[in-house]
Amino acid sequence: MVRPGVVVAILAAISESSEFQRADSVKRSMGVPKTHLTAEEAELIQSVCQGDKEAFYGLVRPCERAIYTAAITILGNPQDAEEVAQEAVLKAFSNLAQFRGEAKFSTWLIQITINEARLKLRKDRRHLYDSVDEQGADEEGEYFPKDFADWHDVPSEALHRKELREALKRAIGGLAPIYREVLILRDVQHLSTEETARLLGITGGSVKTRLLRARLQMRDALAPGIDGSWSTGKAVYQKVRPW
């Protein structure tokens, strides 16, 4: 459990001012590290400390979709993703004492989820020889995007088309895991490069390289069908270059 003294200090600092900047400088002067917790989160943590399990669900509920998305991105199937999401939440509950608010609570929970998902993937694939993280991916060397004619703008209204949404998910599923993780965290969950790097335990440069590969491979996977041919499976597409 979180040491009540830490939480009380945080709450006291926040209550002194409605502005986090002032709250942060007070906390620093008290030797309490800068926190990314909101006042509501700090209060919920205090309640959890006092034995209120339902308060912990209050902390977790806003993060449900984010942790499920992180898990299914890595594992690929809903049952495993739900199991891992649950295990991650229970692990967070057990380790709440170690959480000092240096990152957002949601970021911390997503981190735990990613670790649990990767652990499960390694356990499940122990009999295979390929490294799970590296399978199908080679970050060295250039990636040459395929030659397709320019897309016309694809309006978001087109997303109501079931075949487009399914093509998107298929294309994402076809990415190597290390590219898929970065694409989901950056372009679906809208985390920054720095947050993504921290969550995945890689450098910001690696995040950018993997994101580039992911986006170009997505383009290569999706562009042939933009004329509506995902459902027809047409293999012919218009090129830019005449040769």
Place this chain on the structure above:
Amino acid sequence: MRVIEISCVEVWREISNYVDGEVDAELRARMEAHFKVCAHCTAVVDGTKNVVKLVADGVEYELPHGFSQRLYSRIKDK
């Protein structure tokens, strides 16, 4: 100001950063001069922008039915 030419390979290397607005002014100018004369790279940058838009708007993993209730139960039983 004379813009130094850039190759297609260099453009592809930076295209994701360009779409995110994370290239410096000089590199942006070189890339934009290249797009004016290279239809393939223009197609690549437009396609990349479309991917970012589609993924942001179109990828959503629905929580399985009952997910929240089952999670809540596990927390309660802990």
